[in-house]
Amino acid sequence: MITIGQLAAYAGVTIKAVRHYHKCGLLEEPPRDSSGYRRYTAQHAIALVKIKTLAEAGVPLARIKELLAANAHQFAAAISEIDRNLQERGKELRRTRERIGRLSAGDRLFVATEVAVYLDRLRQLGVSQRGVQIERDGWILLSSTSPKAAAIWFADKLEALDDPEFVALYLECDEAFDWSADDPRLDALAGRVERWFVGRGDGHTGGTQPAADPSIARLIATSTGFSSPAWDQLKQIARERKGRVTKTHRHSA
Amino acid sequence: MITIGQLAAYAGVTIKAVRHYHKCGLLEEPPRDSSGYRRYTAQHAIALVKIKTLAEAGVPLARIKELLAANAHQFAAAISEIDRNLQERGKELRRTRERIGRLSAGDRLFVATEVAVYLDRLRQLGVSQRGVQIERDGWILLSSTSPKAAAIWFADKLEALDDPEFVALYLECDEAFDWSADDPRLDALAGRVERWFVGRGDGHTGGTQPAADPSIARLIATSTGFSSPAWDQLKQIARERKGRVTKTHRHSA
DNA sequence: CTCGAACCTTGACCCGAGGTCAATGTCAAG
DNA sequence: CTTGACATTGACCTCGGGTCAAGGTTCGAG
Incomplete structure (x- = not known):
């Protein structure tokens, strides 16, 4: 039974982000202890890392919510979609880099x-x-x-x-x-x-x-x-x- | 003497973005014609493409404003800094992609x-x-x-x-x-x-x-x-x- | 037992980089 | 003359949180 700070540190996100995910209905609110502190389990940590990974990939939180509720097949399909998206962003990034390089070199x-x-x-x-x-x-x-x-x-x-x-x-x-x-x-x-x-x-x-x-x-x-x-x-x-x-x-x- | 819509289309940004840049002091406000429309010149188009290119690279507008006011040496230094940044983001993106790939494949x-x-x-x-x-x-x-x-x-x-x-x-x-x-x-x-x-x-x-x-x-x-x-x-x-x-x-x- | 540091709670407001909507004015063509 | 495309301003919305305020809790040291 870990606290919000420990959970956040384990997953590598901020406490505020965890609470934000609660508000968005992305991460289940855990039970509170006698003093009102949230008490998390390992399941929460797993869910949180999953959320964080998707969020880092630029998936909107609303979409992540859908994905978590989806079945394995839909999930896998969405993942490959997201990955294609990421690849596209990589190409775009290289193009931007090229243009940036030309910026200092004239008109x-x-x-x-x-x-x-x-x-x-x-x-x-x-x-x-x-x-x-x-x-x-x-x-x-x-x-x-x-x-x-x-x-x-x-x-x-x-x-x-x-x-x-x-x-x-x-x-x-x-x-x-x-x-x-x-x-x-x-x-x-x-x-x-x-x-x-x-x-x-x-x-x-x-x-x-x-x-x-x-x-x-x-x-x-x-x-x-x-x-x-x-x-x-x-x-x-x-x-x-x-x-x-x-x-x-x-x-x- | 082109209108805001033509300018935006040429640079590949939205009209709203152009006005936003005016508000932020990034792009000089052009003179207005008799009806109050903004009238732009080619110089504005050049400045706007420059702004857009930097903005696409993820440079904050406040930083772009500084850069446009900086001399060539500072500008070049900042560009290479930004480029290094972009490169780092590319690596980070590849890492994220790898983690995303593992997402569908277990725990x-x-x-x-x-x-x-x-x-x-x-x-x-x-x-x-x-x-x-x-x-x-x-x-x-x-x-x-x-x-x-x-x-x-x-x-x-x-x-x-x-x-x-x-x-x-x-x-x-x-x-x-x-x-x-x-x-x-x-x-x-x-x-x-x-x-x-x-x-x-x-x-x-x-x-x-x-x-x-x-x-x-x-x-x-x-x-x-x-x-x-x-x-x-x-x-x-x-x-x-x-x-x-x-x-x-x-x-x- | 008390003290301070570090942790937790909620709520409200703030950020960038614009998007959207509304109400109104203007331009060019049929 | 009308119609549709384009322009103006201003106010509010978005996302993914960050920051601040004003407390309550827990823990270890003295």
Whole structure:
């Protein structure tokens, strides 16, 4: 006939936990002695260790209660279920560990793997740290608002990176971020960009449909807080040129 | 500029969690639009994924808050600490899995390994299921009240099992459980038990000090609910004999 | 015999990390 | 104009206990 403290120590749980199990109806309340102390037997110790083992495995107390009342067959089935569960948690834990490991090693964690690869490629091509960050923020924003559109645009942009002229334009736009708004090079750059789009065959689209358009990503980027006078000017020139082209088209039509 | 729902979906958390992080000061409150909706940027998404990753690793939110404010060095140190922690949890999980596996396979779980081995040995010697259970309960009770005494007695009893006469006596006592109280074999059995203890050299001790005395374990066992008229009678005879022996000693002294 | 330490009793409140519900407001599309 | 999806706040619920308060009990030493 042992006391609650001895029982708890034997099973490796706290006294409070034992009383909690009583309240939940998990562990039978033992008889009291003359002073009102609970007096336990070995059977209680066995039941308690069983409860503790299941509880440590993350089984909710309510479920443990059911299991203790179940027959051997049901119990065995539940055990193997719990074990599968535990195994799953082990795998999940390994995945978490991998992600945690990447946490201290940069920003690859925060975007889908393929985007991370793409960003690495940009860095290798010589894009500035700031440019890469703008891209990253753009893709995050885009894929949270419309994941499907993001996937399509992304595939298109990835393809464009195989075109040396596009890469050259991209790098120059990246540098242009720091130019002043009246830099004479901006006009030429805007022209080359326009010609590239026309040459690619989708320069005619209105602006919302087209695919690999760096200005779209940049547009998104501005809403994340990045902007530069030179880029604003670049966009301005592009709009004017497009207006002229549209007008010319109308004239010729 | 995304809404709370889009942000939550991107990071893979619930809206409620995002607001919870705001309340805890973990994630900066973004500006509101004209209708009072929170409007997030990509920076928020990055911060949120970071928070989520740490939270999934079991890091308390208060600790995450500290980490986000810490410098890169402290952060990296904390990460490796967390990773070690995670690894430890993995090991613990494997241990739990092993114990869970044993749960459906009997009672080895509920007593220390060496006692489990001892109980198996009893079973092999032909001790009844009931007898083994009485022993198990006895050791549980004993090791919860006085673990040290239990260890000493246990070592002694294990040694006694190497004596064929002790084993024979044990088996006969085990069978005697079901005899009636006036069975004539009880007297002879009591005599053999007494002679064994005397021959072993500790028959002179008072009864509280001695070591491998099955009647002690049985005595404990009675307090767990097991008892039989034959065993009660056996104890009665033993007491009478001991009384006579003591008296004789006194006379000769 | 008394003292203190260690043990036991009940009850009430507290914790993290959100979930749920209610009442209300707002947005976008048919 | 309505409908359904989404947003806002606040209050209360959950689980598995921990902590505190305000006592009563037991045990061993002096």
